[in-house]
Amino acid sequence: MQTYSAPLRDMRFVLNELHDSTDYTSLPAFEHVTSDVVDAILEEAAKFTTERLLPLNASADQEGCILENGVVRTPTGFKEAYTAFRETGFTSMAADPEWGGQGLPAPINKFIEEMICSANLSFSLYPGLTHGATKALEAHGSQDLKERYLPKMVDGTWAGTMCLTEAHCGTDLGLLRTKAVPQxxxxxxITGAKIFISAGEHDLTENIVHLVLARMPDAPKGVKGISMFLVPKFVPSEDGRPGARNGVTCTALEKKMGIHGSATCQMSFDEATGWLVGDPHKGMRAMFTMMNSERLSVGVQGLGAAEVAYQSAVAYAKDRLQGRSLSGTKAPDKPADPIIVHPDIRRQLMTMRAYNEGCRALGTWVARSLDMMEHHPDEEVRKQADDFSALMTPIVKALFTDMGFETTNIAMQVYGGHGYIQDHGMEQIVRDSRISMIYEGTNGVQALDLVGRKMPAHTGRLLRSFFHPVLTFIDEALEDDDLAPLAQPLAKAFGALQLSTATIAQKGLKDPEEAGAAATDYLRLFGLVALGYMWVRMAKVAHAALADGPDDPDFYRAKITTAHFFIERILPQSAGLFAAIKSGKGAMMSLDEAMF
Incomplete structure (x- = not known):
């Protein structure tokens, strides 16, 4: 049985105690966002996800989506749940009030996304893709397109997608062949075929708005010749209602490992009517507005899957009786002790807990930067926030999804054989979580983006947005008796990150393959240091809270204990990563292709 209860206490800790919520509530755009409003929204989201979405998760996995005569039918209960989701206002939470949105801060939206992903990852993709399409259209669409489409997309009566991938090209979009002929x-x-299109066709909304990458007849070769087009399923009539059916068809549903409740479509565009979004041949810039938003959300998908896996594993470990504790019987009234008494089970549960709470803290820090980047009145603060979010986007996407899949696998191990069969629902969580490491740019591509673009950009300016605050904090923490045992290992790992950065920069200038060979290890090292920074900061907050005599001291004691676990048991991986980075590309690249 899949077990989930929204971690509201931890979300409030991260939002209000670790990251001072007044940083964003003081912005004019969020003057309406009070703590009471936030609490009410999070409580409602927790209730909706656990009561409406979680019960549909396993059945949707079994039933899947069905394609008949070009129409996709989503699993039983999805349409009713989506209608309730829309009517409750969840589709408009993150959107601009100009188009009917509620304009909530990004951290609140990410918490809601996490809850949805924990309860039902397949369902999350339908509103999630619409949100990304909305952001791209807001940033690059003409006023006429925005007025015609955004209100319907924001209120959830119309959905959105992104159509990039073709059968012969995924990451290398310069190879795409879809054509756009001006009228x-x-x-x-628009004529061409796209594959792997999440929510490309479904029965949840009355219209679907596709953002499609295509080439004009006079387009330059490669990515510099790509434009973005808005192609609706139904062309709106003059009164704004869905009109004539456009030349857009779902030709097949992908047969996939997981997220069976999400319609992953092969799409055909047969002289479909579309409109240019943004400037000609600048479609990649417009698409990356959507992609960056989606990459952060995909990171949250990894965290959401990890949280439900952790909670389910804890419930199982407390209930499953096997063997006796090595330190003596703990349940003498039972034939065996629950497996949570065993050190290796504790190791697994603590690893999952440390990953999840660390990622939630880091993700909220990055989400706050999105608000600062967009809404802060000071241009310099906006630029610094832009630097930080650009740097951290590939790290959040790759680190959270790597750790998310790792956590779901650890949870399956806690279950043993019962995790491998369908009865408990753990194998579904493992299957569902795997895709997050692949779509919106594989994690290997994220690592290349980090070392190839973000690290050298503006002679390292983006790196300074992270390095400077971390170094300042470490210096202060080393002088604190409570924090020094945690800050010292963090300082060592941070030093390894600095040295790795210099090593990659030096070798990469001479040989780009050296940077490529180090990329994945570097991203993991960067992520571990970022999580370590979060954990020492959380320990600092917890120590201060305990000194004030809180109502829930066990919560803060658990924070401190988990911080020590992360620093002592997980962060030491940084030494091995540093050694791998220093070793260079030799053993990786010297084997001749014919020998594989």
Whole structure:
């Protein structure tokens, strides 16, 4: 049985105690966001996800989506749940009030996304893709397109997608072949085929708005010749209602490992009517507005899957009786002790807990930067926030999804054989979580983005947005008796990150393959240091709270204990990563292709 209860106490700790919520509530855009409002929203989201979405998760996995005559039918209960989701206002939470949105801060939206992903990852993709499409259209669409489409997308009556991948090209979008032929009325005829399109066709909304990458006849070769087009399933009539069916068809549903409740479609565009979004041949810039938003959300998917896996594993470990404690019987009234008494089970549970709470803290820090980047009145603060979010986007996407899949596998191990069969639902969580490491740019691509683009950008300016606050904090923490035992290992790992950065920069200038060979290890090292920074900061907050005599001292004691576990048992991986980075590309690249 899949067990989940929204971790509201931890979310409030991260939002209000670790990261001072007044940093964003003081911004004019969020003057309406009070602590009471936030609490009410999070409570409602927790209730909805556990009562409406979680019960549909296992059945949707078994039933899947069905394609008949070009129409996709989502699993039983999805349509009713989506209608309730929309009517409750969840589709508009993150959107601009200009288009009917509620304009909530990014951390609140990410918490809601996490809850949805924990309860039902397949369901999350339908509103999630719409949110990403909305952001791209807001940033790059003409006023007419925004007025015609955004209100319907924000209120959830219309959905959105992103259509990039073709059968012969995934990451290398410069190879795409979909064509866009200009028409006399200013529209375009879009012809081509796309694959792996999440929510490309479904029965949840009355219209679906596709953002499609295609080439004009005079387009330059490669990525510099890609444009973005808005292609609706139904072309709106003059009164704004869905009109004539456009030349857009779902030709097949992908047969996939997991997320069976999500319609992953093969799409055909047959002279479909579309409109240019942004400037000609600048589609990649427009798409990356959507992609960056989606990459952060995919990171949250990894965290959401990890949280439900952790909670389910804890419930099982407390209930499953096997063997006796090595330190003596703990349940003399029972034939055996629950497995949570065993050190190796504790190791696994503590690893999951440390990953999840650390990622939640780090993700909230990055989400706050999105608000600062967009809404802060000081241009310099906006630029610094932009630098930080650009640097951390690939790290959040890759680290959270790597750790998310690792956590689901650890949870399955806690279950033993019962995790491998369908009855308990753990094998579904493992299958569902695997895709997050692949889509929106594989994690290997995220690592290349980090070392190839973000690290050298502006002579290292982006790196300084992380390095400077971390170094300042470490210096202060080393002088604190409570924090020094944690800060000293963090300082060592941070030093390894600095040296790795210098090593990659020096070798990469001479040989780009050296940077590529180190990329994945570097991203993991960077992520571990970032989580370590979060954990020492959380320990600092917890120590201060305990000194004030809180109502829930066990919560803060658990924070301190988990901080020590992360620093003592997980962060030492940084030494091995540093050694691997220093070793260079030799053993990786010297084997001749014919020998594979």
């Amino acid at each position: 006399d009325d200013g529209s375009y005829k």
